[in-house]
Amino acid sequence: MTAVLKEPLISPAVAQFLAAPKRMLINGKWLGATSGKTFDVKDPATGRIIAQVAEGDREDVDAAVRAARQAFDVGPWQKMTPSERSKIIWRIGDLISKYTDELAEIESIDNGKSMVIAKLADVPLAADIFQYMAGWCTKIEGKTIPLSVHYTPGTQYHAYTRPEAIGVVGQIIPWNFPLLMAAWKLAPALATGCTIVLKVAEETPLSALRLGELLQEAGIPAGVVNIVTGFGETAGAALAKHPMVNKVAFTGSTEVGKLIVKAAAEDLKHVSLELGGKSPNIILKDADLDVAIGGAANAIFYNHGQSCSAGSRLYIQKDVFDQVVEGVAARAKAIKLGPGLDPASEMGPMVSELQHRRVTGYLEEGRREGARALAGGKAVKGPGYFVEPTVFVDTTRTMKIVKEEIFGPVVTATPFTDYDEVVRDANDSLYGLAAGIWTRDISKAHTLAAKLQAGSVWINCYNIFDSALPFGGYKQSGWGREMGEAVLENYLNTKAVTVSL
Numbered sequence: 001m002t003a004v005l006k007e008p009l010i011s012p013a014v015a016q017f018l019a020a021p022k023r024m025l026i027n028g029k030w031l032g033a034t035s036g037k038t039f040d041v042k043d044p045a046t047g048r049i050i051a052q053v054a055e056g057d058r059e060d061v062d063a064a065v066r067a068a069r070q071a072f073d074v075g076p077w078q079k080m081t082p083s084e085r086s087k088i089i090w091r092i093g094d095l096i097s098k099y100t101d102e103l104a105e106i107e108s109i110d111n112g113k114s115m116v117i118a119k120l121a122d123v124p125l126a127a128d129i130f131q132y133m134a135g136w137c138t139k140i141e142g143k144t145i146p147l148s149v150h151y152t153p154g155t156q157y158h159a160y161t162r163p164e165a166i167g168v169v170g171q172i173i174p175w176n177f178p179l180l181m182a183a184w185k186l187a188p189a190l191a192t193g194c195t196i197v198l199k200v201a202e203e204t205p206l207s208a209l210r211l212g213e214l215l216q217e218a219g220i221p222a223g224v225v226n227i228v229t230g231f232g233e234t235a236g237a238a239l240a241k242h243p244m245v246n247k248v249a250f251t252g253s254t255e256v257g258k259l260i261v262k263a264a265a266e267d268l269k270h271v272s273l274e275l276g277g278k279s280p281n282i283i284l285k286d287a288d289l290d291v292a293i294g295g296a297a298n299a300i301f302y303n304h305g306q307s308c309s310a311g312s313r314l315y316i317q318k319d320v321f322d323q324v325v326e327g328v329a330a331r332a333k334a335i336k337l338g339p340g341l342d343p344a345s346e347m348g349p350m351v352s353e354l355q356h357r358r359v360t361g362y363l364e365e366g367r368r369e370g371a372r373a374l375a376g377g378k379a380v381k382g383p384g385y386f387v388e389p390t391v392f393v394d395t396t397r398t399m400k401i402v403k404e405e406i407f408g409p410v411v412t413a414t415p416f417t418d419y420d421e422v423v424r425d426a427n428d429s430l431y432g433l434a435a436g437i438w439t440r441d442i443s444k445a446h447t448l449a450a451k452l453q454a455g456s457v458w459i460n461c462y463n464i465f466d467s468a469l470p471f472g473g474y475k476q477s478g479w480g481r482e483m484g485e486a487v488l489e490n491y492l493n494t495k496a497v498t499v500s501l
């Protein structure tokens with residue numbers, strides 16, 4: 001299998017955006033790094049440099065945090081009414097929708113993903129979370145709580161709670177859904193009245209910078225959202241331990257999540273984490289097998305497997321194992337690889353040379369450990385960081401490819417006989433982000449759903465995300481939830497006020 005690597009055309013709007021200097025948004029101004037340093041951003045479909053971006057470091061993070069502190073403590077974000085904040089946040093969603101094509105194109109050239117898919121999923125979901133969260137601004141309410149205090153006889157109390165914005169939030173995001181991860185983080189923090197310093201991933205800084213321009217156009221005041229580009233070990237680490245930051249919200253690997261917790265422990269900052277996964281996808285013999293085969297292929301190959309919720313461990317009931325696994329392998333072989341800007345491409349490259357090396361390392365490791373690739377199994381010759389969609393069989397539960405998150409288009413398929421066995425295998429993981437179940441038996445579906453240790457369980461579907469639905473992990477897949485009403489907790493403190501009447 002070879003990737004189609006004809007040079008895709010870049011639109012004039014995106015060409016102009018790429019040609020302009022790529023600076024950071026700090027206190028309402030676009031600034032270069034204090035050090036004057038920049039780093040290169042590459043198109044992973046070709047390996048070509050497409051932009052140079054400011055390499056923010058500790059000093060720049062410090063300036064951004066001070067701006068956010070000032071914007072929180074002095075105003076104007078906290079001083080606005082919820083309705084005023086809501087209108088601005090809603091407008092961000094409108095502007096994202098207005099520039100859908102441009103944002104999808106930037107995402108495609110920076111991350112490698114299909115522009116067609118980015119237009120259908122990444123960009124509309126990003127717009128939607130701002131508009132969903134705009135609605136929450138006016139609905140964040142406390143409670144009155146009846147007290148039963150018995151050690152002060154005769155005294156009556158009026159007690160109520162006030163949910164209050166937690167303050168300055170440091171947000172650190174990965175490269176797999178660059179615009180959407182920025183939106184999932186920014187929208188709820190803005191809705192609760194927090195101010196923000198966002199550190200974007202070095203691999204994919206571009207769409208967040210365009211989003212920064214749209215935030216300004218929507219009317220977000222200076223200092224309320226600051227966007228820093230730079231490296232994790234420098235800019236990210238400085239943000240995670242900055243003493244003026246009240247809370248850190250992180251999405252990325254479990255390994256770096258643990259570093260964030262250590263950095264935040266210094267002054268006990270609040271922390272929420274969306275981390276890795278190795279999600280089981282279970283096909284029972286009574287499932288609609290055509291639907292399940294297509295669903296299982298999408299569950300792993302969507303976004304090139306670079307998805308934290310990817311259905312990367314496929315468990316198939318013995319009686320239908322051969323039929324299903326051959327079906328998934330046939331789908332894998334039929335996927336057309338190519339640059340994301342080519343509308344005919346069904347799967348783009350890995351995001352970077354490093355990620356390409358990591359994934360091909362796992363392909364070699366899988367073979368060494370005795371697994372057999374029923375489809376794919378190899379890297380594709382460059383240019384571009386392409387990998388064949390791969391289905392491994394003959395696996396055992398101790399193999400690295402079964403235990404570790406690969407974050408590429410690689411699925412392991414394992415047969416099972418009974419439900420106890422599949423529940424045990426599915427839950428045999430450090431992770432607990434998501435799980436899939438395919439069956440026509442609603443009783444089995446709900447019974448299994450209750451037994452799986454996962455923050456999201458999809459039945460006869462997979463990777464269904466909605467702004468109203470909480471998403472997050474059990475076990476080492478994270479702390480806290482993104483989206484829905486649940487995410488508001490990440491950004492609020494609860495104050496109890498008690499009045500003696």
Ligand code: NAP
Pocket residue numbers: 172173174175176177199200201202203230231232233235236237238240251252253254256257259260274275276277307308405407433477478
């Ligand atoms: P990563 O290496 O953990 O990086 C994530 C972010 O953290 C990047 O912005 C990175 O900066 C930054 N970072 C790295 N080291 C840091 C440090 N010492 N202190 C502070 N920040 C630091 O993960 P990735 O390779 O970008 O993304 C893939 C991983 O993210 C996968 O494991 C995947 O499962 C997980 N993920 C989870 C979810 C979810 O919702 N649960 C969503 C997406 C991805 P630089 O990259 O700029 O150096």
Ligand code: MG
Pocket residue numbers: 202232
């Ligand atoms: Mg990195």
